[in-house]
Amino acid sequence: MSPDSMWSIGELAERAGVTVKTVRFYSDRGLLPEGVRSTGGHRRYGPEALDRLHLIRSLRTLDLPVPEVGRVLDEEDTLEDVVARQLRQVGSRLAALRWQEAALRLLRDCPPEERAERLRLIGAVSVPPSTAALARFWRRWLPPRLPARLVSSIVEHAVPQLPEGPTPVQVLAFTRLHAFVTAPCPGPDNGRPAAHRPDGGRPAVLYDGLTEAYALASPLLRAERPPHGGEALDCFVSAYARSRGARDTPAFRRALSGVLAADPRIDHYWKLTGEIIGPSEPTPGTIHDWLCAALDDQLARQAG
Missing domain, CATH: 1.10.1660.10 (Multidrug-efflux Transporter Regulator; Chain: A; Domain 2)
Structure with missing residues (x-):
């Protein structure tokens, strides 16, 4: 032309x-x-x-x-790849907006005397929020030299994911949880249980067994079954026994009950996690408590 x-x-x-x-x-x-x-x-x-x-x-x-x-x-990139990247960016912006909306509602509806503290908690968390600090907490808290696949599994189950559309209550719980895991741990053991000490046995064997025991007990908690003996409890006790090279005997169960009762606890972490994920989904913390209660109940019945 x-x-x-x-x-x-x-x-x-x-x-x-x-x-x-x-x-x-x-x-x-x-x-x-x-x-x-x-x-x-x-x-x-x-x-x-x-x-x-x-x-x-x-x-x-x-x-x-x-x-x-x-x-x-210029055909340097496919339309599919570009659209996929854009979708990820849009999703991130939407997550940030949902978080900001819930955070603003939290500040609007709280008593005036609590507003400054809540604003401080909100300001310490990135937007959209990240669970990286929670994952770092668990990687520090777990005993050293655990297999990488086991650490990843534990972190996956222990770190709650914030819902896509969080409520103000969930925002408050998450910011408090973030503050908890980034604060210094008091005490010489940093809140770690006896199983983490050098004489605590083989932690990898223990946590492998606990993962299985928690999976067995989780449906029982969802069904609101009271703590009781059975396969989940046997698996729970067996994990501790095998990690120590011991046999699962009545004497071992009595000793284990005392050890577990004296262990440091991070109940605050599990309480806040429960507020984030909701009451219908048991946390590893509530499952552990259920199994400890089942052990104590079994020992009480045998003593009676």
Whole structure:
């Protein structure tokens, strides 16, 4: 096509339903190459420019950044990959907005004397919130030299995920939980149970067994069954016995009950976790308490 038979920048803008400024913007950024220049040095565009301009506008309607649009047009990246990245970014923004809404409601509805403290808690958490501090807490708290797959499994079950649409109560619980795990742990053992000490046996064997015992007990808690003996309790006790190279005997069970009763506890962590995930889903902490109660109940029945 000769320059005189092609469209001027104004004609292209009119056909596309946009302003001349818009066409010039995309042209200057290399998204809309001009066909040729007229004898007077003016830009001229062919029909293919109209199709390309429509595609650019469609991609920009999805709020894709100009560089991302350019990569799609130049086939440096697929539309599927660009859309997937954009979806992740939109999801992150939505999560941040939902968190901010719930946090604002929390501040609006709380008593005035509590507002400063709650604002401090909220300000210490990133937006959208991250559970990285909770994961670090567990990786520090667990005994050293546990297998990586076991550590990952424990962290996955112990770290609660904030719901997509959190309530003000869940926001408050999460910020308090974040403050708890980032505060210094009191005491020489940093709140660790006896099983974490050098003479505590083989922690990897213990935690493998506890994972199985918790899985067996979890449905019982969901069904609101009272603590009682059975497969879950036997698995629980066996985990401690095997980790110490001992036999599961009545004497061992009595001694274990005393050890567990004297162990440091992180009840505050599990209480806040329960407020985040809701009462219908048992936490590892509530499962552990249920199994300890089942052991004590069994010993009491045998003594009676």
